[in-house]
Amino acid sequence: MVPHSRPVGAVGDGACRQGQRTEPSTSPSPRDVVPAASGSGAGPGQLVPEVKRVDFSLLEKRINFREKGDTPNSFEIIQWKWDQSSNPFQKIASYSTKNQKLLFITQNISWHTPNNTAICSQQCEPGQRRKPAGVSSCCFECIDCEAGTFLNHNDLYNCQPCPADQWSSARSQECYPRLVKYLQWQEGTTVVLLLFSVLGLIATVVISVTFAIHSHTPVVKSAGGRMCFLMLASLIIGFVNVPMYVGIPTEFTCVCRQTAFSLCFTVCISCLTVGSFQIVSIFKTAAWLPKAYSYWMKYNGQYIFITVIIALKVTITVTNFIIHPPAPVLLAQEDDPSTVALQCNKSYKLALLMNSSLDMFLSSLCFCFSYMGKELPKNYNEAKYITLCMxxxxxxxxxxxxxxxxxxxxxxxxxxxxxxxxxxxGISLGYFGPKCYLIFFHPECNTAAYFQTAIQSYTMRQD
Structure with a gap:
C-alpha cells in the first residue's frame, strides 16, 4: 500500500472543508491486478476477487480484507511526508472497528497549506444548539436555547425542556429547582390573619355562652332563638378552619378550604334569611296570608328551608369535587419563572364561583327581606345589621x-x-355583637314588657 496525501475533499461546490486528510490506496492498484477489457474500467465483479487476495505487511501491521471487503481489524491512517528521507510515514489517526471511533494525533499531521484554519462553523457558545446549514455536518448555525429549556451535551442539535418543578434561563446547560411558594406561618400577613381569626373565635365562643345563659330573653328569641346556636356553631367551625389556608397544602387541607367556610357561611346566611322572612311574616304576611303563615309555623318551615338549602349546598360541593378535585398542584408564576406556587387546584376560580353561587343568591334574598322590615319596631329591625353582614x-x-x-x-x-x-x-360581631351589647349594657331593653311596648307603638303608627 502506498499512502499519499490529498486535500479533504469534498462533497460538492460550497461544501465546508477542514484542513487535509490522507487516505490510502492499494498497491498493486486495480489497474495492475485487473486487466482492462476493451478499454473500459474494471467492474465490481472483477475487483472484489482481487481485493480478497490482498495480503501484505506495512509498518509491522498485517493488511488484508474479509470476504465482503471490510477489514477485520482496526486500521491506522498514515501520512507520507515526501520531504523526509528517514521515517517518512507518520501515523496521524487510527480507527477502531470495535468502537467505531476515529482518533486523530494532531501533532503528527504535516500541513501543506500556509493557513490551517478550518472554514467550518465555529463552535457554539454554551447553551446554544446547532442548526444544520447546508449538506455538510460541519456547517451549522448557533441558536440560543429558550428559557425553560437546556442543552444536553449528548444532543447538540436540540434543546431539552425542563421538568415541571425546575426552571432555566435562556442559554442554560442545566435546569434548577424552582422555589415552591405557599402561605407560610412566619409571614407577617399570616400572623395578622391568624390573630384576627383567634380573636373572632374567642368572641364567638363568648357570644355562644352569653346566648346560652340568656336563651329565655326576648333579645335572643328575636335574633332567631335556637337557630342562633346553629349559626354560632357554624362560625366556630369556620374560625377553626382558617389555619387550613396556611402551610403546605395537602388533599385534606384542600378539602377543608373548599368545604368548611362555604358550608358554614351557607348555614349562617340561610338562618339569617329565614329569620328575616319570619319577622316580616309576623308583622305583614300573617295578616295577608294567615293560612300560609299557620302552615309555616305548624310544620317548622324555617328548619325545612335550612335543611333543603344545606342539602343543595352539599350537592353543589360534591359536584364541584367531581369536576375539580381539590388536590394540591404546582402553578408556574409568569412574572417569576424561578418560583412555583403550591395551590389546591388549577380551576380554583371556577370552583370558588360554583361554591359561591348559592351563597350569593341567599345573600340577595336576605337583603331583600331585611329591607322589607326596615319599618318594623327597632327591637325587630335587623336591616342595618344584616346590611353590614351582606x-x-x-x-x-x-x-x-x-x-x-x-x-x-x-x-x-x-x-x-x-x-x-x-x-x-361580619356575622359574629356585626349581627350578634349589638345583641350582646343590649344584654350586657342595657338589660332594661331585654324584657318582655319593653318588646311589647315597642310592638304596640308600631301597631298604633300603622293604624
Missing amino acids: TCYSVSRIAIFLVMSRYRGVLVTLCDAMRMVINLL
Whole structure:
C-alpha cells in the first residue's frame, strides 16, 4: 500500500472543508491486478476477487480484507511526508472497528497549506444548539436555547425542556429547582390573619355562652332563638378552619378550604334569611296570608328551608369535587419563572364561583327581606345589621374575584383566607355583637314588657 496525501475533499461546490486528510490506496492498484477489457474500467465483479487476495505487511501491521471487503481489524491512517528521507510515514489517526471511533494525533499531521484554519462553523457558545446549514455536518448555525429549556451535551442539535418543578434561563446547560411558594406561618400577613381569626373565635365562643345563659330573653328569641346556636356553631367551625389556608397544602387541607367556610357561611346566611322572612311574616304576611303563615309555623318551615338549602349546598360541593378535585398542584408564576406556587387546584376560580353561587343568591334574598322590615319596631329591625353582614360579603367577594383575575398563587390563597375571616367577623360581631351589647349594657331593653311596648307603638303608627 502506498499512502499519499490529498486535500479533504469534498462533497460538492460550497461544501465546508477542514484542513487535509490522507487516505490510502492499494498497491498493486486495480489497474495492475485487473486487466482492462476493451478499454473500459474494471467492474465490481472483477475487483472484489482481487481485493480478497490482498495480503501484505506495512509498518509491522498485517493488511488484508474479509470476504465482503471490510477489514477485520482496526486500521491506522498514515501520512507520507515526501520531504523526509528517514521515517517518512507518520501515523496521524487510527480507527477502531470495535468502537467505531476515529482518533486523530494532531501533532503528527504535516500541513501543506500556509493557513490551517478550518472554514467550518465555529463552535457554539454554551447553551446554544446547532442548526444544520447546508449538506455538510460541519456547517451549522448557533441558536440560543429558550428559557425553560437546556442543552444536553449528548444532543447538540436540540434543546431539552425542563421538568415541571425546575426552571432555566435562556442559554442554560442545566435546569434548577424552582422555589415552591405557599402561605407560610412566619409571614407577617399570616400572623395578622391568624390573630384576627383567634380573636373572632374567642368572641364567638363568648357570644355562644352569653346566648346560652340568656336563651329565655326576648333579645335572643328575636335574633332567631335556637337557630342562633346553629349559626354560632357554624362560625366556630369556620374560625377553626382558617389555619387550613396556611402551610403546605395537602388533599385534606384542600378539602377543608373548599368545604368548611362555604358550608358554614351557607348555614349562617340561610338562618339569617329565614329569620328575616319570619319577622316580616309576623308583622305583614300573617295578616295577608294567615293560612300560609299557620302552615309555616305548624310544620317548622324555617328548619325545612335550612335543611333543603344545606342539602343543595352539599350537592353543589360534591359536584364541584367531581369536576375539580381539590388536590394540591404546582402553578408556574409568569412574572417569576424561578418560583412555583403550591395551590389546591388549577380551576380554583371556577370552583370558588360554583361554591359561591348559592351563597350569593341567599345573600340577595336576605337583603331583600331585611329591607322589607326596615319599618318594623327597632327591637325587630335587623336591616342595618344584616346590611353590614351582606356588605362585608359583597365587598370581599368582589375583591377576591378581582385579585384572582389578575394574580395567581400565594396572593390568591391569602385573599381567600382574608375573605373568610372578614365574613365570619361580619356575622359574629356585626349581627350578634349589638345583641350582646343590649344584654350586657342595657338589660332594661331585654324584657318582655319593653318588646311589647315597642310592638304596640308600631301597631298604633300603622293604624
